[in-house]
Amino acid sequence: MTRTLLKKQFREIFRSFFFDPKRNAMRSGGQIAARIVLYAVLMGFLLVNIGVTLSVALLGLAFGGMDWLYFLIIGLVSVLFGAMGSVFSTASSLYLAKDNDLLLSLPIPVGSIIVSRIAGVYLMGLVYSGIIFLPSVFAYCIGVRFSISVVLTWLLWAAGISLLVLDISCLLGFVVAKLMVRLKNRSVLTVIIAVVLIGLYYFLSFNARNVISGLVADGEKVGERISFLRFFGAAPTGDWAACAVFVLAVAAISGLVWLLLRKTFIKIVTLSPGAKKNLRGAADTGRTRTVSGALLVREIRKFTSSAGYMLNCGMGIILMLIGGVAVIITGRDIAAALGPLVSTGMTSLTVMLACAVSLLASMVDITAPSVALEGKTVWILQSLPVPASKVLSAKLACHGLFAGAPALFCSACAAFSVPGLDAADIVSIFVLPLSAVALISTLGLFLGLVNPNLKWTSEIYPIKQSMPVTVCVIAGMLYPVVIMGVFSAFRLLVPAFPAPLYIGIFAAVNFGLSFMFYRLVMTKGARTFSGL
Amino acid sequence: MLRITELTKRYGDHAAVDSLTLHIARGEVYGFIGHNGAGKTTTLRSVAGIQSFDSGSILVDGTDITKDPIGCKRKMAYIPDNPDLYDFMSGAQYLGFVADIFGLGKEERTERIGRYSEMFGLTKDLGQPVSAYSHGMKQKLAIISAWIHEPGLILMDEPFVGLDPVASHTLKEMMREFCDRGGSIFFSTHVLEVAEKLCDKVAIIRQGKLIRSGTMDEVKGDDSLEDVFLELEAKND
Incomplete structure (x- = not known):
């Protein structure tokens, strides 16, 4: 069942690559290839310009023996980049999808619907966070040291990062969806919430440089004080103990987020958004316009x-x-x-x-x-x-x-x-x-x-x-x-x-x-x- | 009011509508019946000017839809089988938008919207966002939006689906009254009893081809419309 829903979800996500809505027919092989190449070029451009640049710029930390700090900063930027702008998109694709009612009316377990929905969110988060974290292992293995342990722990760490991005996206999407179904005047209040969230996002982004500078300057102290951050950064360096702690922590967070989604999904989806009275009512019809x-x-x-x-x-x-x-x-x-x-x-x-x-x-x-x-x-x-x-x-x-x-x-x-x-x-x-x-x-x-x-x-x-x-x-x-x-x-x-x-x-x-x-x-x- | 001549619409090799010819005069309620996929919706969408066709002509009050689509659309209204309306507007805002497009003045729009929404029991819900409407409420809103600018021709695709019995009855009365005042209605339906009672004329379409049309008596004679329809379907299998 889940596989069928996943196929449907991914078919929708990648539909524009394969299907020409104008002709109501499949695209030709050449058109499909051209679209895939264009997308790959765009992503490659971002990968080189952002991911590679960041990895190379921070590699000095690893040279200086602060390998964990190198991966910590890469990891935090990946999470921020991956979750960027996902607040409303997650709410939209998880809770406000047009076919939620249809799927709920069919004999499909709710868990399968949620999995298929968040698979799309996961994929997007993976692509965007991957642009940041993917080059880090190559830069590290080429510039600092290479070992099978590093590669294996990095793979687990990367999977953990992508799950963290998903967790954050889902949590923020949940909050936004809850707010949306409670708002009396969605259009105005949504604007305000959006502005506040954008402001908050940019406040965090602008301060990220200070945070990174602070981490670089006082990395050891910060690592001692907030041990999870050290585990977060040390996990992909071949340190299996740190990796285990990181993976378990991410698994626990993901488990809690899953429980939250599982418990609240139907209630949020079946509440009609904005089903409150609009006070202007019929008065809205009286005003004439060209x-x-x-x-x-x-x-x-x-x-x-x-x-x-x-x-x-x-x-x-x-x-x-x-x-x-x-x-x-x-x-x-x-x-x-x-x-x-x-x-x-x-x-x-x-x-x-x-x-x-x-x-x-x-x-x-x-x-x-x-x-x-x-x-x-x-x-x-x-x-x-x-x-x-x-x-x-x-x-x-x-x-x-x-x-x-x-x-x-x-x-x-x-x-x-x-x-x-x-x-x-x-x-x-x-x-x-x-x-x-x-x-x-x-x-x-x-x-x-x-x-x-x-x-x-x-x-x-x-x-x-x-x-x-x-x-x-x-x-x-x-x-x-x-x-x-x-x-x-x-x-x-x-x-x-x-x-x-x-x-x-x-x-x-x-x-x-x-x-x-x-x-x-x-x-x-x-x-x-x-x-x- | 509406003259369809040799209308043909193909999807690849498949002819959805094949050389269809129909004439709907002023004051007529014209029913359009046929099995699923017979070509009813394609015909209605072509007449509404939202779908191109391969050959033939469609004249609305003497105006060719392909030559002056805007002029034709000013004279008619279209209600699709599944009215997807603007979720980001309230019912009142949607009706106001349609009224603006047709240049209705303040008094006439207020009077008409008030009158029709009262008839459908929708007045108190006009302030709600369309996203909160049920299928039936959206259908009522689409019907009101079609009636408020008093077109000469109304096209409806399965208009009774989703309506409660009271609203169904109201719509039938509105349709009759509209045509008695000189308007024309061309609508598709699967509810043959409604077609039999309501329509002045009826056309039966099968696999894109017109297989029978005329006044209700000409089409069904002494039989019921359902018997005639089933018989024609069996004969053409």
Whole structure:
């Protein structure tokens, strides 16, 4: 039974690799291979850039005899990275899956349903935490020492890490699900909870560097005081006793989490979320809007009603607001700190600020999953007298609103708080992020219209695991870095090349590409949407 | 009001609808019956403009659905067999959204939504999120959303599934009244007794082909519709 459910779950997770929803048929062998290769390349890129870099950077600890601290830091970062953003996705895939009722109505043990659900969560956590912990054993065996014991204990440790990620994800998902079914006004309170959780997450992330520095400085003392941390770190070094303690501890935690899920699953699943009174009631029908206004409000409601959507595709909004406030407070310090670097002529404060805001603005990718999120309700828009181009325009407008306004705020904070910028610099700091918003919104929507999967059972699949989102996230992170890098190279050739002109060229390219994607969306894309 | 001519829709080699021709006049309740997979839903979805077809034509009040889909959709409403509505809206917000799309003014939307939701006993639940609705409540909401903009043609796919007896009765009365005022209804159903009592005309489809159509008397004569349907099914096996 469990095997059947697991097959169903994995078939759904990997469906986009093998099935073409547009043609309602299996993909060709070449298409499947291309998708797998693309995914492998993306993961390989993250593995090399994050995992390998971290392992190599920390290897000095192992050289210095603090092997346990090397693996401890790798392990903690793996857990943090693996559980990142899983709060709402776990709640969504475990408790809010559309086919929960169907499965519960069949003679299937509840345990099997839970196992099949958390298998998907486990796989995602494994992939993301594996990016961090996988290179550690290679770096250690090549750079420090190799033994069969190290490899075997590392394998057990890695399995333990992946289970810890699952445990944390499930616990947080449980808390969120409990809150969701109790909320009277889900949309507003979910936003608040999401913001608080995001804030908490970033507080922990920003302090992680201090924690790591502290661990490096006082590792021995910390290891003595918190013995579990030492066992955690020493487990993969060939220390079988530490490994046994670590494995037993993880097994105990996993057992407790399993009991909690097992005991509460049916109760949470069968409580209808938000089945409380909405006080406005019929009054909501009285307000009239234009067609465009109604479609925009629909998009806004969709975005703000889903914590998973906000958390995964709107993180940049919070970061831009926080970044704006932070730059007001520390603007002078930033300018002073970057002064020596800027004085080399290899970079410019204008370019760095414009790229930093663009990076945050690019972390908003609301349009990317928005077409797939129509799911089974796509018939509504298709049967109403609304041109598909208007629907798609509303999606772009929603993205522009949520990403553009905070980008303007963040740009204004940066432009007017950092000293030494002239009018052209200030314009550059506004223009590049806005061009990034235009590009990510149109690119995301364009990609979202390419074979969207409308048959998901949990909205987390289009939000987190779809091709458009993956491409937008990676492109959004890389592009500003590329702009900064190219500028440094450019300055080698033309030392006096003005930064505002350079930014202007890239902004023009961004707007040009955005216009191209916009045209494609409004013509081909609109036809595709009508025929979904 | 609705003229379907030689409509054909294929999925690969399989013809889901094969050269179907039907004409639904103003004021007619037109029933569409057939076995599972006969092509009823495909036909209704094609007429609603949410599914392309391979050949033939569909005219809604003289307007070709392929040439002016928006114009056609302004004149009609569609209710699918399983109304998946927006979970992220309340019932009231959903009706407000549909009213906005059709440009209904404040007074007329308030009056119509109030009237129809009272008829279906849904008024007190309009403030609830759609995610908390039962299947029947979603069906009622979809029916209200179809009626509030007073279309000329209403397409319904199995509209009675999930409705309680009172709501079923209300819907039948609404359908009759709607057509008596000049509207047209084209709906599919497996409940042959309902079709027999409610419909002015009926069409029977089998494996995508129209096997009989006409007024109720022309189709069934002195027999019951169920007997005729079973006989036709057996004959074509």
